[in-house]
Amino acid sequence: MLHTLLVLGTAALLAARIPEVQEKEPPKKLPEFTLKTVEGASFALKYEQGQVVVEQNKESSKPKALFIHFFQPDCNLCMAEMKALETLHQEVSKQGALIVGVAHRHDEEAVRGTREKLKITYPLLLGRGSELAAQFSRGDASILVDAQGMLRSSQVSYKEGEEKLWKENIERLLAEKDLAPAAAKREKPLEVGDKFPAVKLPSLLDGKGMSLAVEDEKLTFRDEEGKVIHPKAAVGFFSRY
């Protein structure tokens, strides 16, 4: 488990990073890249005025959410994940989300075979030897980035049913408006004195337990019965399993 402990004040915030990760972390922002699709067309991701722009088949689009799956055609989990992603693609592509697969170890023929076998219609890119694959692939791995190219979540491997969470996360990005400017700025580590940002989070425990929000510039916890707690100080812990 990788974690960072933050000590938060109600008005000011003190942060102390505890470096526990020795391996190289993927970048927080998706870099620009150009790759070939399995059909031989060019697929380019660029930034224009801080926004992600995707150019493919001589057409450009500005996805609000971009889900990238790094896969291998000889990996059973990858195949299961790709089937789930194809279903998800059918559901969210018209809303402004883009799902892309990047083959990071295999050649065109193997990828084409996979596409035909699974009837994949979202773009499959040939990423073997690419900088993108080197930075983000961990075998079977996925990342979700927002309209500014910022990494919003990532995962390694796949468990059946996880696509429900992906859909929720994608829909959350599609619904985001006011968070976009903040997202574009968050490349620097947290500074002492930074205010806790506007936020509204549900309890993790199936909707039971406290909710967290910033109301009237106060860190506000609300229990199941609606009782409001304004703590004198708070300790926050961000957990990645």
Place this chain on the structure above:
Amino acid sequence: MGHLQKFHEKYQKDGLQVFAIGVNEELDEIRKVTREKKWTYAIFNGVGSALATQYAYG
């Protein structure tokens, strides 16, 4: 996270609020451990939120 439970029990009465935010996809693991260990401090779902990428480095 177990240490935070002790911290929570010791200082809650003094006005300290301890909380955790899950920031990746494997939230079921966190739910499972939370129930097994009977942790009582607040735990939130922060997957995909801007907050997670602003504050979680690990």
